[in-house]
Amino acid sequence: MKAELVFVGTELLLGEILNTNAQFLSEKLALLGVDVYYQQTVGDNPDRLAGVLRQALERSDLVITSGGLGPTMDDITREIAAEVTGCPLAMNAELLGDLRAWFERRGRHMAENNARQCMVPQGATVLNNDRGTAPGLIVHADAGKAVVLLPGPPNELRPMFERQVVPYLTSRMGGSPLTLVSRVLRFIDIGESSMEDAIKDLMVQQSDPSMAPYAKTGEVHLRLATKAPTAEEGLARMVPLESEIRRRLGPYIYGTDATTLEEAVGQLLREQGLKLALAESCTGGLIAKRITNVPGCSDYFVMGFSTYSNEAKIKFLKVPEDVLMAHGPVSEPVVEAMARGAVEESGADVAVAVSGISGPSGGTTEKPVGTVCLAVAAAGKGASGTTSVWYRTLHLWGSRGDIQDRTATSALAMLRRYLLGQKV
Secondary structure, eight states: OEEEEEEEOHHHHTTSSOOHHHHHHHHHHHHTTOEEEEEEEEOSOHHHHHHHHHHHHHHOSEEEEESOOSSSTTOOHHHHHHHHHTOOEEEOHHHHHHHHHHHHHTTOOOOGGGGGGGEEETTOEEEOOSSSSOOEEEEEOGGGOEEEEEOSSHHHHHHHIIIIIHHHHHHHTTSSOOEEEEEEEEEESSOHHHHHHHTHHHHHHOOSSEEEEEEETTEEEEEEEEEESSHHHHHHHHHHHHHHHHHHHGGGEEEETTOOHHHHHHHHHHHHTOOEEEEESSSTTHHHHHHHTSTTGGGTEEEEEEOOSHHHHHHHHOOOHHHHHHHOSSSHHHHHHHHHHHHHHHTOSEEEEEEEOOSSSOOOSSSOTTEEEEEEEETTOSGGGOOEEEEEEEEOOSSHHHHHHHHHHHHHHHHHHHHTTOOO
16 A cells, blocks of 8 residues: 655644654655655645645545644644545534533633534545544545645644544454564764675665665664564564675674663673773763763763863873873874873773864864774773774764764774774
């Protein structure tokens, strides 16, 4: 079954509200095995909405709309859907009685324009709304097609869809539809183009399961997907393909599905019985926040130092003043000293330190905005049991927030490489 989503409301076009209904409906339909090929957003204009609905019915089996079912003059979805499908509207006395009772129970006066919400296209199926005043509708069109009208507020749309639309779609598809089964492989330390180049032949030959890469901030995801009667059967179908991808790119895969980089790093720390400390200058505790987002992080996280000023670096991390003066706070010698100090002052086994220029000001010709220095220190790994430190310099881009996010991801990736015994 091919479906099309139409979101109605000028406020959506103006960016006044975030269209979370789009993500919700797309995800739920995919799980049902319904293909969504198009999404459209249209304002509260009768002619434009009619044009969008006609086009959608020409190329899709099912059209689902969201919004425009309220009582005011700009709520036009019900009327336009009736016009496009050729199903004239008529007042539904039962709905009207229920609506009057709804207002009476709440001690509120029902304005007469609320009665518009009880107009139902001929032959339509009414979807009850126990969260609001606007019922949903399934309007039947020619050639077995249908238009499902849902209210715009997510707290009304979601339960209506799950409780009433899902059973309708399941029945329409024969009661045992194929479901979309997907598995996401998460990569770090490799770009999207390099990853694709390594598996280009697999992507060219793909049919079922399918593959789709997605670039994320500092990492890349590869989604494997298939349709199957059960999740177990779908996942089994993916095993040969995933095994081949892992054979080629295994060192870059840190997790699957919803696993985060900080969870993967935390698991490695726990398995190796190591304690972690952090020294952050340009990220202001962002790495610590990501680490502590993981339940059970107290098993391996000791403490974090957020040291922006030179004085704080000297006092709390014992960074030598002459090193700061000679190289500046954003430098490999300073970040090396920060990491070493974090290990020695906290008693941790390993530490990560970062220092950089997040912008938008503060850059120079020699050290432009986006210059970031990272270091990983390990207690007792050097000669005679001294602390060993590995460091590197990156040149990142984007807004201040982008640079901070990329720095945090790069620091976690560097720590992961150390824990895996890979080149740091």
